[in-house]
Amino acid sequence: MALVETIRGPVDVTGLGTTLMHEHVFVLSEEIRQNYPGYWDEDVRVADAAAKLTRAKQRGIDTIADPTVLGLGRDIGRIKRVAALTGINIIVATGLYTFGDAPMYFRYRGRRSGTGGQDPMTEMFVSDIADGIAGTGVKAAFLKCAIDAEGLTRGVERVLRAVAQAHLATGAPVTVHTHPASRSGLVAIGVLAQEGADLSRVVIGHSGDTDDLDYLAEVADAGCLLGMDRFGDTDPAAFGPRVKTVAGMCERGYAASMVLSHDTACFIDWFPHDDALGGNYTQIHDHVLPALAELGVTAGQIETMLVANPRRYFTPPP
Numbered sequence: 001m002a003l004v005e006t007i008r009g010p011v012d013v014t015g016l017g018t019t020l021m022h023e024h025v026f027v028l029s030e031e032i033r034q035n036y037p038g039y040w041d042e043d044v045r046v047a048d049a050a051a052k053l054t055r056a057k058q059r060g061i062d063t064i065a066d067p068t069v070l071g072l073g074r075d076i077g078r079i080k081r082v083a084a085l086t087g088i089n090i091i092v093a094t095g096l097y098t099f100g101d102a103p104m105y106f107r108y109r110g111r112r113s114g115t116g117g118q119d120p121m122t123e124m125f126v127s128d129i130a131d132g133i134a135g136t137g138v139k140a141a142f143l144k145c146a147i148d149a150e151g152l153t154r155g156v157e158r159v160l161r162a163v164a165q166a167h168l169a170t171g172a173p174v175t176v177h178t179h180p181a182s183r184s185g186l187v188a189i190g191v192l193a194q195e196g197a198d199l200s201r202v203v204i205g206h207s208g209d210t211d212d213l214d215y216l217a218e219v220a221d222a223g224c225l226l227g228m229d230r231f232g233d234t235d236p237a238a239f240g241p242r243v244k245t246v247a248g249m250c251e252r253g254y255a256a257s258m259v260l261s262h263d264t265a266c267f268i269d270w271f272p273h274d275d276a277l278g279g280n281y282t283q284i285h286d287h288v289l290p291a292l293a294e295l296g297v298t299a300g301q302i303e304t305m306l307v308a309n310p311r312r313y314f315t316p317p318p
């Protein structure tokens with residue numbers, strides 16, 4: 001039996017079922033929310049999230065992996081309140097999301113990258129995985145970091161190395177937010193490989209943002225999973241190029257190297273849009289899977305991307 005931690009405790013990896021590998025429940029600017037709470041009603045938002053996730057569960061989604069970490073407003077107590085109202089499995093993460101500097105908290109603490117020794121960031125990530133998060137009793141089951149168009153800034157490199165070290169210490173897999181237009185997935189792979197990470201347990205997220213199949217093949221050939229994870233658009237017409245890319249990679253034999261997701265959130269406070277637009281967790285089932293089938297992607301390949309690959313990713317190493 002191989003167990004993976006979820007918001008409700010450990011479950012056997014064979015019970016994960018259909019898994020969307022990059023979905024947020026909430027993305028919040030927590031310090032802004034606390035000081036300017038006019039846009040926030042906790043009870044309404046929790047009930048709304050539970051309703052949206054219940055719709056996803058009814059549509060056939062058993063599990064979501066939520067990479068909401070420090071920098072994105074993680075609050076596991078709030079996710080527990082949502083989970084108590086819905087049957088879907090939620091796997092939570094630890095790590096840090098920045099495109100530039102690490103938060104000021106870390107500036108004067110511990111060693112910078114390249115100077116040796118343990119970064120206090122690493123200890124925090126390991127503790128979230130091994131002991132649980134902030135007294136909630138919930139353990140993180142994967143690690144998240146980011147590298148965007150800004151490239152390998154000092155802060156980004158520090159987080160990547162801390163994440164890799166926590167991965168080595170715990171065996172937890174890794175998801176990286178990347179920016180394919182600047183091929184930043186390959187930069188992340190270079191740093192993670194240097195730290196000795198197991199690249200077969202790394203998702204290079206947002207890979208579906210490009211239609212450069214040669215770049216995608218290079219990332220997959222390094223051993224990583226490609227996160228084809230931005231199907232959250234409200235307008236299915238926008239999916240055309242992304243669907244073609246997934247189908248093209250299946251045709252090249254890469255179904256075992258891809259996972260699917262929306263990268264949506266029930267509520268994100270980054271945008272001034274109508275919050276009813278959030279939480280489109282069923283676009284893949286409603287629109288993407290039929291479109292993939294039309295392009296020749298088989299039911300077996302879809303099962304591989306939605307069930308087998310997530311299960312392999314979350315299976316702890318021996």
Ligand SMILES: [Zn+2]
Nearest residue numbers: 022024067263
């Ligand atoms: Zn995301």
